[in-house]
Amino acid sequence: NAGVMQNPRHLVRRRGQEARLRCSPMKGHSHVYWYRQLPEEGLKFMVYLQKENIIDESGMPKERFSAEFPKEGPSILRIQQVVRGDSAAYFCASSPAQRTGNTIYFGEGSWLTVV
Amino acid sequence: EDQVTQSPEALRLQEGESSSLNCSYTVSGLRGLFWYRQDPGKGPEFLFTLYSAGEEKEKERLKATLTKKESFLHITAPKPEDSATYLCAVQDGNKLVFGAGTILRVKS
DSSP: OTTSEEEOSEEEEOTTOOEEEEEEOOTTOOEEEEEEEOTTSOEEEEEEEETTEEEEOTTSOSSSEEEEOOSSSOEEEEEOSOOGGGOEEEEEEEESSOOTTOOOEEOOOEEEEEO | OOEEEEEOSEEEEETTOOEEEEEEEEOSSOOOEEEEEEOTTSOOEEEEEEOSTTOEEEETTEEEEEOSSEEEEEEOSOOGGGOEEEEEEEEETTEEEEOOOEEEEEEO
């Protein structure tokens, strides 16, 4: 768990502002995933990335949300023009490769509150 | 789409009172079933991966088992520090599909 680093841990934004969440995968991991946990709901997949590539964004809302994993630096989940419904815990996870049954390790999460 | 259902939603145990959590799933071609533990305000902590029916894995007071349609997480002689939400997930392509979790409270 401690190996996947997320920041900030807590973020407060006013409606209409932008939120940027950062994630550094575990050492040796090249695959990054973002999940969202809404209040009283389960973890939901958002996006899967490798370096410089978005592999699967089937869980991303169509508007205002974007993700990247540049060649250098952390993965970024960006939420533009935030609304109250975006308030949630956003978890980043990483794995060494996308193979059957490869363990996916999660970070401690970034808690976004939109006021 | 794959479905994962966990029961019960919540479970209260006395310290030392053994019990089991259930995770039933529907998936075409299981590629892995995962158990995680999540404490309040924290991220999911990996516990086990199971791949095929009949497989079992143990870690301290926890044992996970798998059949063709469900998995059980057996907790033997639990302690208060075992209190947490236990999450089950199945791999579906590039993602994990999670159940809603079982909230376990162990009282001393």
